[in-house]
Amino acid sequence: MRKFDDIIKNKLEGYEAPFDASAWSKLERSLDTVTGTNASGSNSFNLHLAAGVAATIVLTTIFTSLPNIEQKPPVVEDSDHSVPTEIIESTASSNTDAIEFIAQEVHLIDLGSAETVVEKSASNIAGTSENRTEEKQSGSSSDEAENMSSQTPKRIAENAQADFTAKGIQCAEHKVRFNANLDQSAKVTWMFDGLFVKDGLSAEHAFESAGTHEVRMIAEFTDNSKVVLKRDITIYEQPIADFDVAMNNSSECVLTDVILKATPSSNHYKWLMDGDSIGKGQTLQVRLKNGLHTVELVTINEAGCSAKDTYPIRVENGSEIFAPNAFSDNGDGLNDAWEVTGLENLRSFSLKITRVQSNSVVFETSTDAKWDGSINGTSERPVRGEQFTWVLSGTDECGNRIQQGGPISYSPTSR
Amino acid sequence: MGLWHPHEEMQLVEGCKNGSRVAQQEVFKALYRRLLGVCMRYADDEDEAKDILQNGFIKMFKSIENYKGDGSFEGWIKRIVINTAIDNYRRKKVKPVVVDTDLTDRLGDNMEDELEDESIYEQIPVKVVLDSVQKLSPAYKAVFNLYVLEGYNHNEIAEMLEISVGTSKSNLSKARLNLRKMLKPLVDKISQE
Numbered sequence: 001m002r003k004f005d006d007i008i009k010n011k012l013e014g015y016e017a018p019f020d021a022s023a024w025s026k027l028e029r030s031l032d033t034v035t036g037t038n039a040s041g042s043n044s045f046n047l048h049l050a051a052g053v054a055a056t057i058v059l060t061t062i063f064t065s066l067p068n069i070e071q072k073p074p075v076v077e078d079s080d081h082s083v084p085t086e087i088i089e090s091t092a093s094s095n096t097d098a099i100e101f102i103a104q105e106v107h108l109i110d111l112g113s114a115e116t117v118v119e120k121s122a123s124n125i126a127g128t129s130e131n132r133t134e135e136k137q138s139g140s141s142s143d144e145a146e147n148m149s150s151q152t153p154k155r156i157a158e159n160a161q162a163d164f165t166a167k168g169i170q171c172a173e174h175k176v177r178f179n180a181n182l183d184q185s186a187k188v189t190w191m192f193d194g195l196f197v198k199d200g201l202s203a204e205h206a207f208e209s210a211g212t213h214e215v216r217m218i219a220e221f222t223d224n225s226k227v228v229l230k231r232d233i234t235i236y237e238q239p240i241a242d243f244d245v246a247m248n249n250s251s252e253c254v255l256t257d258v259i260l261k262a263t264p265s266s267n268h269y270k271w272l273m274d275g276d277s278i279g280k281g282q283t284l285q286v287r288l289k290n291g292l293h294t295v296e297l298v299t300i301n302e303a304g305c306s307a308k309d310t311y312p313i314r315v316e317n318g319s320e321i322f323a324p325n326a327f328s329d330n331g332d333g334l335n336d337a338w339e340v341t342g343l344e345n346l347r348s349f350s351l352k353i354t355r356v357q358s359n360s361v362v363f364e365t366s367t368d369a370k371w372d373g374s375i376n377g378t379s380e381r382p383v384r385g386e387q388f389t390w391v392l393s394g395t396d397e398c399g400n401r402i403q404q405g406g407p408i409s410y411s412p413t414s415r
Numbered sequence: 416m417g418l419w420h421p422h423e424e425m426q427l428v429e430g431c432k433n434g435s436r437v438a439q440q441e442v443f444k445a446l447y448r449r450l451l452g453v454c455m456r457y458a459d460d461e462d463e464a465k466d467i468l469q470n471g472f473i474k475m476f477k478s479i480e481n482y483k484g485d486g487s488f489e490g491w492i493k494r495i496v497i498n499t500a501i502d503n504y505r506r507k508k509v510k511p512v513v514v515d516t517d518l519t520d521r522l523g524d525n526m527e528d529e530l531e532d533e534s535i536y537e538q539i540p541v542k543v544v545l546d547s548v549q550k551l552s553p554a555y556k557a558v559f560n561l562y563v564l565e566g567y568n569h570n571e572i573a574e575m576l577e578i579s580v581g582t583s584k585s586n587l588s589k590a591r592l593n594l595r596k597m598l599k600p601l602v603d604k605i606s607q608e
Contacts (some may be wrong), residue, residue, distance in 0.1 A: 004591065005563045007536045011544045012564060017451035020465065024443055027472055028436065195473065196466060208506055 026197040029189070029218075032209040078379075101268040104304035107175065109166040114213070119226040153214045155225030160184045162227045168204075171305030172238040175206045178215060184284055186219035187350065188225075203311045210237035236303035239267045243297045245313050252397035254345050255287035256315045264299055272296040288313075290320045307366030321345075321404055324392060328412035329373045329381070338408055339370040340392060349394030353408065356387040373410065418445050424488050431479045439476055446489065448495050456548050456560050457500035467503050470495035497565060501575055504557045535602050547597040554578075555590035562587050 161183040168176035179202045180188045190203040192212050198205065207213050217229045246259040261283045262269050270277065271284050274294050280288060292314050300306040321342035329336050343349055351370055353363040362375045373382055382388070390403040419427060430438025451468050475495045482491050535588075536544075548556060557576055561567045567575070569583040576583070576601035 003533045004536060004595070007533065007549075008544060008594070009563050011539075012452070012456060012548065012576045014449075015452040015455075015541055015545060016448035017455055017461070017464070019448050023447060023465065023469070024440055027443060027469055028440075028474055030469065031439070031476060060433075195470065197469070375449075 005201045022199070026189075028196055029191065029197055031261055049076050058143050058361065067253045075145065101300040101302055102304055103298075103300045103306040104169045104171065106168055107170075109167055109168065109170055109233060111215070112234070114163070115230040117226075117228040117230075128259060138332045153382070156184055156221035156223050157219075157225035160186070160219070160221065160227055162186075162217070162219050164215075164229060164231070164232055166215070169305075170234065171236050171303065171408040172208060172210050174238075174305075175204045176203060176233065178217070180217055181220065184219075184221055186221045189218040189220070189291065191216040191218070196251060207233070207235045210331050236305050237301065238305050239299045239301040239307045239308050240297045241263065241297050241307035241309035242337050243295075243309060243311070245295065247313075247315065249394055253400060254321055254342065254396040254402055255289055255398075258288050258313065259313065260284045260286070260297070262299065265301075267297070267299040270298040270300070272298070288315045289404070293333070321402070322407075323392075323406060325407050326409040326411050328410070330412045337370050337372045338390075340390075341369070343369045343392075345395075346396050347399075349392055349402070351390065351392050353388050353390050356389060362388065384410065387411045418489055423467055425484075426570055428479070428482060428484070428488060431476060442492070443472060446492060450493065452545075453493065453496060454500055455545060456495075456564065457556065459549055459553070461591055463503070467500050468496060470503075471499035474499060501557065501561075504576070535605050536598065538605050539598060543598070543601060546578075550597060551590050551593055555586050555593060556587040558583050559590035559594070564598065 008346060013072040053186070053332070060092050130279060161181075163181045166176050166178050167179070167182065178190060180186075182188070182201075188199065188201050190198045190200075190205070192198075192205045192215055194216070196205060205215075212232045212234055215231055215233055217227075219227045219229075221227075240263060244261050246261070247256055260271060261389070264282055269280055269282055271279050271281075272295070273286065273288075275296075276354055278284065292312055294310060294312050295308045296308060298306055321341040324338060327336070327338040338353075340351065348366065350366050351369070354360065355362050355375075361372045365371075374380070375382070386409075388408040388410070389405060390408055392402065394402045396402055418424075427438050428440055447468070450471070451464055453473070454464035454467040455461065458467055471492075475492050478495070482488065536584060548559065551559060554576075558572055561575065562569070562573045569580045569587075572578075572583045573580045578586075
């Protein structure tokens with residue numbers, strides 16, 4: 001393996017990715033936010049700062065209040081799926097059974113109150129940090145600011161209408177889409193928590209943690225004037241979906257007891273087996289027949305944030321009941337009769353075969369595992385391609401009630 | 416010899432410590448392509464790599480007071496960027512990968528048979544190798560990078576990624592196999608030429 005490793009290492013070690021020309025400006029904006037300063041380089045690099053004038057007017061607008069749980073859009077619960085025939089019993093036990101939280105869907109998110117900063121950058125070289133200085137003033141009471149305003153022509157930012165909306169799921173690690181609403185053409189940059197920078201009229205971002213996060217939309221107009229709009233978004237905690245599986249097998253049992261146990265929390269739990277809903281609650285007991293099954297746990301918390309955990313489980317130890325889905329009575333020794341195997345592990349059973357077309361029972365037994373295709377014991381035979389269904393009900397040696405079934409196709413080849 | 420002359424490097428470090436944008440930009444420009452190349456190995460795609468690198472640079476500039484000149488400046492920055500990539504991996508909350516062990520074993524057997532052809536991998540373009548590394552699952556990718564590229568041992572990797580030593584070894588083995596599997600069609604093509 002050493003040579004393979006060395007080859008890969010030699011190839012990748014010196015690899016240099018293409019330069020992104022916009023990367024520095026994004027980083028610089030983040031650094032401005034993180035350090036709270038616009039570093040001007042007063043150091044050995046002997047920078048000459050160009051004079052720049054900026055006036056800021058801070059406008060505060062109260063927008064709609066923070067969202068609450070009741071405001072979240074309703075979500076349609078999973079419709080009742082038919083329980084797979086392999087699952088004959090399920091019991092749920094949890095003190096959260098009665099609580100049913102509803103998962104969020106993508107919705108228009110209420111944002112916190114907005115703070116708008118209109119920046120009338122008069123410098124035609126605005127944007128280069130070495131040449132720009134920012135002078136922030138809160139409110140419009142400053143005489144200096146008023147004088148400046150009367151002396152200089154109005155910039156686009158002063159009259160522009162700027163706002164943004166957010167749409168998505170208000171939970172950690174879920175993407176939220178932000179859309180700028182502007183009545184003027186502008187270059188838009190987004191900053192999330194002062195760290196993540198994205199460009200464009202709309203941007204997606206997934207907040208990694210719950211809490212209040214700052215979103216900043218910076219609209220830069222054609223005359224270099226800017227509007228910076230800050231709003232907070234509340235993000236709720238993402239629940240954990242995790243569970244353990246325990247099996248209690250006996251080789252005499254057709255079905256295997258499987259206990260599914262979710263990591264305890266105050267969340268609501270929903271369980272699915274092979275894609276079908278099977279129950280709710282922190283723990284769930286099901287009985288499964290042999291084979292590979294996919295268990296899925298969905299947890300939903302009070303805020304409507306949901307998480308999913310899917311895991312395949314293989315049940316191997318129980319004895320198995322098997323029946324083919326087709327037979328032919330052409331005397332070739334292969335599937336000449338339809339037969340269920342594994343019935344020796346049942347204390348008692350009842351087998352019923354129904355003709356699909358007429359929905360009439362054509363064969364019924366509690367002793368024989370084989371059907372030769374005769375209709376109600378007469379000389380009548382099925383026609384080629386005719387469809388039947390079988391249903392087996394019984395009790396295995398462990399006392400499990402069994403119900404299993406499936407289709408049968410009559411498909412004889414030429415004699 | 417590093418990227419900069421020692422005197423120049425000292426000035427850059429001092430400039431960064433003083434918050435000079437010019438010094439920061441100089442460091443950024445000099446290291447951006449190389450460090451983005453590192454981040455791309457840990458990320459699923461270029462966008463994620465750029466986010467990792469940006470966070471790495473922010474962390475580095477914020478903590479530059481801690482750089483005392485022990486070891487190369489470039490190496491110190493690279494370690495911060497790799498740690499940022501590891502933090503990013505941890506945040507992903509990676510679920511265990513369900514592996515068809517039979518398939519992996521069979522694949523492993525086949526691959527072992529082909530060891531004599533390893534030099535063919537030298538002819539594969541670097542971008543193809545990088546794309547294949549990016550396609551590895553996050554858990555495999557992290558271990559592969561830390562072991563093969565950065566030279567950490569399994570004990571160190573286990574501690575960094577909060578996994579067992581056995582898992583680290585197993586993930587490395589599976590990463591190699593998956594990488595070989597992804598590169599195999601091209602290897603076969605090159606062999607036939």
